[in-house]
Amino acid sequence: MTTIIDGNAVASEIRDDLEGAIETLADHGVTPGLATVLVGDDPASQTYVNMKQRDCEEVGINGIHVDIAGDASPEELYDTIEDLNADSDVHGYLVQDPVPEQIDYREVLRRIDPHKDVDGFHPENVGRLVAGNAQFKPCTPHGIQKLFAAYDIETEGADVTIVGRSDIVGKPMANLLMQKSADGNATVTVCHSRTEDLAAKTRGADIVIAACGVTELIDGSMISEGATVIDVGISRVEDDSEKGYELVGDVEFESAKAKAAAITPVPGGVGPMTRAMLLYNTVKAASEYEDVPVEL
Ligand code: NDP
Secondary structure (H helix, E strand, O other): OOEEOOHHHHHHHHHHHHHHHHHHHHHOOOOOEEEEEEEOOOHHHHHHHHHHHHHHHHHOOEEEEEEEOOOOOHHHHHHHHHHHHHOOOOOEEEEOOOOOOOOOHHHHHHHOOHHHEOOOOOHHHHHHHHOOOOOOOOHHHHHHHHHHHHOOOOOOOOEEEEEOOOOOOHHHHHHHHHOOOOOOOOEEEEEOOOOOOHHHHHHOOOEEEEOOOOOOOEOHHHOOOOOEEEEOOOEEEEOOOOOOEEEEOOEOHHHHHHHOOEEOOOOOOHHHHHHHHHHHHHHHHHHHHHOOOOOO
16 A cells, blocks of 8 residues: 655644744743735745734734836845845745846845744854754755654665756755755755666665656656655646646656655645745744754
8 A cells, every 4th residue: 555645734734843842932021923025926936925923814914025126136035035034924935936137046045044044044054054054954955854754754775866956946955865964864866857768766765855846757667666856846737627736746656656655736735835834934933043942
């Protein structure tokens, strides 16, 4: 029997725990605050920030949203960043990527106060993560580590193949898993679009993490018997449904499930974990900024 890893259930437990921490903060007069900044009106980005704001409301985090016109100058965005850095009600914030082409996202990241960088993308936080001393672990890889813990999936000594080397998923995932730590200690192979014989790399792995954004690239023939398969991919594929699209992962679910010991579905696998870990990082930021210890 293949275990279907239920990201909604694990995320819900994490959110319940956070509510306890949020109550402790409230006892000290503190409400964690998370701001989202959206530059332009990309529909997928709008959906993402709406979900983040809804999540905040549900757990008792003060959600603040800032819309900036798509043709805004970089300086306009930098002014907003300065305001958010100075705003003591905002414990964490993020600028939703992608940003319009006149704006350099790396420069945006550099200007965010690293203590409020709940995405964990500021260069200082990237450095700390690589050094094994992360202030904020990026939400998707952190969420995947929580799934491993919830389902007793050992990473120690495991061969892990990650398909994708992005700054937000592949690279931090690889770094976390190779750390000398109880939730690391894996031997990691990172693949990308120039990798030769991808199937050999995935077939040789105890754990495959697909994060390439290519729908159903990984099928059952690329998975070894008994492997764990984590599907990070989310692509919108148009269909005739009322919504007009369905969400499809990077893994061909049925054929991979036939081989895997455990697998995440799309949706309902990694996605809810990413959202939960953003709330987690916000509560952590509030606890540290306000010097109110909470259990996380
Ligand atoms: P990016 O587009 O930034 O990176 C994709 C990576 O996949 C690149 O490293 C690229 O290689 C590699 N790649 C592309 N095609 C292939 C291929 N044919 N074979 C091997 N590697 C390939 O993607 P993200 O990391 O931002 O996102 C990946 C997917 O995960 C997307 O579907 C995204 O929507 C989803 N996502 C889901 C989240 C969740 O919470 N579930 C959170 C974040 C992302 P190269 O570097 O050579 O170009």
